[in-house]
Amino acid sequence: xxxxxxxxxxxxxxxxxxxxxxxxxxxxxxxxxxxxxxxxxxxxxxxxxxxxxxxxxxxxxxxxxxxxxxxxxxxxxxxxxxxxxxxxxxxxxxxxxxxxxxxxxxxxxxxxxxxxxxxxxxxxxxxxxxxxxxxxxxxxxxxxxxxxxxxxxxxxxxxxxxxxxxxxxxxxxxxxxxxxxxxxxxxxxxxxxxxxxxxxxxxxxxxxxxxxxxxxxxxxxxxxxx
Amino acid sequence: xxxxxxxxxxxxxxxxxxxxxxxxxxxxxxxxxxxxxxxxxxxxxxxxxxxxxxxxxxxxxxxxxxxxxxxxxxxxxxxxxxxxxxxxxxxxxxxxxxxxxxxxxxxxxxxxxxxxxxxxxxxxxxxxxxxxxxxxxxxxxxxxxxxxxxxxxxxxxxxxxxxxxxxxxxxxxxxxxxxxxxxxxxxxxxxxxxxxxxxxxxxxxxxxxxxxxxxxxxxxxxxxxxxxxxxxxxxxx
Numbered sequence: 001x002x003x004x005x006x007x008x009x010x011x012x013x014x015x016x017x018x019x020x021x022x023x024x025x026x027x028x029x030x031x032x033x034x035x036x037x038x039x040x041x042x043x044x045x046x047x048x049x050x051x052x053x054x055x056x057x058x059x060x061x062x063x064x065x066x067x068x069x070x071x072x073x074x075x076x077x078x079x080x081x082x083x084x085x086x087x088x089x090x091x092x093x094x095x096x097x098x099x100x101x102x103x104x105x106x107x108x109x110x111x112x113x114x115x116x117x118x119x120x121x122x123x124x125x126x127x128x129x130x131x132x133x134x135x136x137x138x139x140x141x142x143x144x145x146x147x148x149x150x151x152x153x154x155x156x157x158x159x160x161x162x163x164x165x166x167x168x169x170x171x172x173x174x175x176x177x178x179x180x181x182x183x184x185x186x187x188x189x190x191x192x193x194x195x196x197x198x199x200x201x202x203x204x205x206x207x208x209x210x211x212x213x214x215x216x217x218x219x220x221x222x223x224x225x226x
Numbered sequence: 227x228x229x230x231x232x233x234x235x236x237x238x239x240x241x242x243x244x245x246x247x248x249x250x251x252x253x254x255x256x257x258x259x260x261x262x263x264x265x266x267x268x269x270x271x272x273x274x275x276x277x278x279x280x281x282x283x284x285x286x287x288x289x290x291x292x293x294x295x296x297x298x299x300x301x302x303x304x305x306x307x308x309x310x311x312x313x314x315x316x317x318x319x320x321x322x323x324x325x326x327x328x329x330x331x332x333x334x335x336x337x338x339x340x341x342x343x344x345x346x347x348x349x350x351x352x353x354x355x356x357x358x359x360x361x362x363x364x365x366x367x368x369x370x371x372x373x374x375x376x377x378x379x380x381x382x383x384x385x386x387x388x389x390x391x392x393x394x395x396x397x398x399x400x401x402x403x404x405x406x407x408x409x410x411x412x413x414x415x416x417x418x419x420x421x422x423x424x425x426x427x428x429x430x431x432x433x434x435x436x437x438x439x440x441x442x443x444x445x446x447x448x449x450x451x452x453x454x455x456x457x458x459x460x461x462x463x
Binding site for chain 2: 014054079086088092097099101
């Protein structure tokens with residue numbers, strides 16, 4: 001399927017304060033797009049707009065597959081600081097979302113795929129932060145999404161888990177899906193991302209192919225936001 | 227919707243039996259107040275007679291407003307802070323649907339506990355030697371109001387309260403509302419009870435007030451939710 005996300009002239013104001021200013025770019029099939037920006041740059045607001053949680057003050061977003069709108073349940077998401085329901089077990093949590101998404105995926109198999117099967121009956125509040133993050137991503141996996149939108153998936157997660165999450169998403173991208181990650185962590189971006197976008201104080205500074213960037217994404221980023 | 231209600235009941239009450247016991251305890255405490263009005267020997271010619279009967283009709287309303295208010299912080303405010311509300315919205319549920327799921331499950335649990343406590347309370351009175359005649363000395367109309375219309379009035383308060391918990395970032399503003407609205411409603415009902423014939427109060431006033439308050443609270447909530455920007459439901463981070 002030919003996927004495309006078109007972000008057209010998005011502005012977002014809270015009162016008089018502009019949070020996003022004239023954001024205009026698109027993302028296509030098989031792109032692993034990492035949105036880089038400091039805290040407060042507007043990443044979360046843009047992600048919330050992409051997930052239809054809030055409306056832009058002006059501009060529009062189109063998320064399409066072969067020219068047709070993609071339904072919300074085909075977008076796998078992880079919100080910033082999202083945590084799974086802490087009194088559930090991982091099995092109950094995934095079962096809840098499987099029923100909501102009317103997914104046919106087997107919960108046990110998803111738990112195995114994310115190396116969480118052994119914790120199947122453990123109360124979620126007893127799990128590590130990394131495991132909770134993985135569980136939230138596993139929840140998105142149940143929808144069999146065409147597009148992944150993840151906001152700060154690596155906050156508070158150890159480096160081994162970060163790479164594990166990247167590998168799962170890389171596999172998804174190789175299957176033709178779009179992966180969008182908003183983060184301020186630069187580790188592994190070079191290894192996994194196909195494109196980066198830089199957001200600075202509400203301004204979108206551009207979309208760049210990772211292959212064309214030199215050795216250090218961090219140096220490139222710092223140069224751009226100067 | 228079925229999944230939302232199931233999630234609420236399992237997550238907030240079955241997974242946390244302490245909450246269940248706590249609510250049951252409060253139900254019993256308030257029903258004891260009803261017990262006190264039962265055992266009081268007040269003559270029908272005494273002006274206190276009408277007041278006592280009307281006051282005992284307010285007990286279910288108070289139980290629903292109080293125990294429901296206690297649960298609001300957990301089921302709405304904390305759900306919002308922990309971003310569970312946002313997750314459900316991103317999954318495709320509208321804020322109204324999520325709120326409705328929460329209210330239905332809360333009312334289901336509260337009414338179940340109310341009836342359970344009511345039965346426990348009757349058993350307790352019988353155990354201590356109170357005769358059934360004395361327990362049910364009020365007519366059928368009283369009990370219909372006590373078991374149906376007064377709790378319904380409590381539900382309409384809960385609907386409004388849940389809405390305030392949802393839109394205010396600071397949950398204290400919402401609890402102030404519930405205290406004020408309960409106080410206002412309580413005084414209004416007692417005033418009407420004292421100023422009008424008792425039959426009018428039981429047959430017309432309380433059932434109509436419950437019915438119209440419930441409709442008003444749902445319509446008001448639905449309308450304001452439509453006008454409220456979704457940012458209000460999201461965590462600040």
